[in-house]
Amino acid sequence: DTGVSQDPRHKITKRGQNVTFRCDPISEHNRLYWYRQTLGQGPEFLTYFQNEAQLEKSRLLSDRFSAERPKGSFSTLEIQRTEQGDSAMYLCASSAGTGNTEAFFGQGTRLTVV
Amino acid sequence: AQSVTQPDIHITVSEGASLELRCNYSYGATPYLFWYVQSPGQGLQLLLKYFSGDTLVQGIKGFEAEFKRSQSSFNLRKPSVHWSDAAEYFCARGGAGNMLTFGGGTRLMVKP
Numbered sequence: 001d002t003g004v005s006q007d008p009r010h011k012i013t014k015r016g017q018n019v020t021f022r023c024d025p026i027s028e029h030n031r032l033y034w035y036r037q038t039l040g041q042g043p044e045f046l047t048y049f050q051n052e053a054q055l056e057k058s059r060l061l062s063d064r065f066s067a068e069r070p071k072g073s074f075s076t077l078e079i080q081r082t083e084q085g086d087s088a089m090y091l092c093a094s095s096a097g098t099g100n101t102e103a104f105f106g107q108g109t110r111l112t113v114v
Numbered sequence: 115a116q117s118v119t120q121p122d123i124h125i126t127v128s129e130g131a132s133l134e135l136r137c138n139y140s141y142g143a144t145p146y147l148f149w150y151v152q153s154p155g156q157g158l159q160l161l162l163k164y165f166s167g168d169t170l171v172q173g174i175k176g177f178e179a180e181f182k183r184s185q186s187s188f189n190l191r192k193p194s195v196h197w198s199d200a201a202e203y204f205c206a207r208g209g210a211g212n213m214l215t216f217g218g219g220t221r222l223m224v225k226p
Contacts, residue, residue, distance in 0.1 A: 042217050
């Protein structure tokens with residue numbers, strides 16, 4: 001399968017724990033995006049990378065959230081000291097080029113903080 | 115700030131009936147507009163997009179959408195709905211860096 005892959009698909013964690021999610025974009029897609037989707041809402045943009053450069057991170061929800069894309073391929077999203085309000089679906093997407101082009105989404109990682 | 119509004123949270127239509135899902139975007143330069151569909155537990159699949167040119171765009175699965183600048187709208191239509199179309203539909207606007215601003219979504223239910 002050559003689509004966007006996210007791992008894990010589901011994560012249950014206790015409040016206060018750290019979690020890390022991985023996203024593998026479509027091969028050769030230079031842009032990678034992270035979104036958060038809470039129940040009954042549309043996805044909300046968090047951050048994006050062009051190759052290994054993080055070009056926008058002001059929308060990350062707090063300083064507990066961080067993302068990396070060290071070699072311009074896969075990316076990780078980390079949430080430190082999780083809170084119940086972090087429970088959501090975290091979606092990754094990738095696109096090619098530098099303009100407005102189609103973004104392809106992964107199936108998401110559903111996080112439940114208990 | 116850019117915004118996208120989908121006024122209808124839920125819509126129920128009978129199978130075979132026509133469908134129109136509404137989407138309004140905030141005023142701005144020529145927008146890049148998208149419609150995505152999301153089935154339960156799945157990611158988002160692009161149905162169609164508008165960047166410029168012909169204001170009536172065709173997409174996959176028999177969907178089309180019409181961009182109306184005067185009404186700041188980009189409504190999604192389908193002439194005959196199938197049971198498999200039941201899903202959540204999101205309208206989105208592209209911005210700098212191809213960041214997408216999504217509407218709140220419309221959940222479509224299809225009656226047999």
